[in-house]
Amino acid sequence: MARGDLTDQEWALIGLLLPPEHGRWARPAGENRRFLNGMLYVLRVGCPWRDMHERYGKWNSVYVRFRRWVEQGGDALLQTLVDLGLTDNWQHMVDSIVSPCPFTGYGRKRGAHSEAFGRSRGGFTSKIHARCDTQGRPLGFVLTGGQVSDYKATDALMKLSVPTPKAMLADRSYDSDSFRLDLLLRGILPVIPSRKGRSTPQNTDWRRYKDRNRIERMFNKLKQMRRIATRYDKTVLSFISFLNLAAARLWIKPLVNATQRSRN
Structure with missing residues (x-):
């Protein structure tokens, strides 16, 4: 092996x-x-x-x-592992990272937007939007161009086939009235700091917000896989399939450990 x-x-x-x-x-x-x-x-x-x-x-x-x-x-394996893993629904987290694309020629071809390519300060990039549970285990992804704002992917992230959590943790880039209202209508407590300069600052449970570092650690594990750290795939289907495979790899070890503990 x-x-x-x-x-x-x-x-x-x-x-x-x-x-x-x-x-x-x-x-x-x-x-x-x-x-x-x-x-x-x-x-x-x-x-x-x-x-x-x-x-x-x-x-x-x-x-x-x-x-x-x-x-x-491509997401069937990850979805099955999520269903088997008895996801911790105390609180979920959303965040995003940018994956650089070395092939700048894609930007001059038709369909670049549909394949989640875009230009941002980092150059030609794609943005990976993710949702994870309170243990930092990935639940699903959404791909957009690197210049797309974080909160524009929240609708797709909230439509993932996972149980509803008690709270949703996110950073300031997700501070929008529409996202907060959507969470409240779903019975989810928004734990999101207010943007600087907001006319009506919102209260934040800072003690709970400290757990948001778990999604940062999840991204760090994903980016150790070089196919994720840099996007080499032209089609969005191939790239997100690699993302789902990487996420499944993160799920396997804790599930194996849980299975062994149940047998002992």
Whole structure:
């Protein structure tokens, strides 16, 4: 087993959750572990598919399996792990980070906006909007251009198929009357500091707000995977599928630990 590959305990948990293989040219499902480890290698190292290590087999076979899973539903694995993980609904958090895009030529092609490319102070970038639970475990993502304001992605984040929390933690960039009202109508307490210069500052539970660093730590873990730290994928579907795969990787270890504790 190479560094970064799934352990036997992790594979026992995740192996049955992968999409089944059908069709005349489908390879045996028993090879899913090798293929998935190849995808995790590309995710962690950030290399082109052609430079994937040979121990995972032919790069094209792994790429084709990746694309097939993406087309069958790239977020299905993460959603299943979230459902199995008994998400902590005491409080959720939303935040965003910017992922630079080295291929500036995308900006001169049609459809750049639909593929979540945009220009910001950091150059040609994409913005990753995320929602996580109180343990800092990712629940879902939304992609936009890097120049898009944070609160414009809140509608999509709130529509994620997850239970309703008691409170929502966010920084000042999410301080808008419409977002606060939407949270209150859902029965969620907004824990959001007021923007500087706000005419009517809102009260903030600062003791609770201290927990918001957990989503920052989640982003730090995600950005250790080089395919996330820098966006190399042209299509939004491929990039968000890598995001979901990275998020699933963060879910697997705590679920394995919880399973082992329940058996002891």
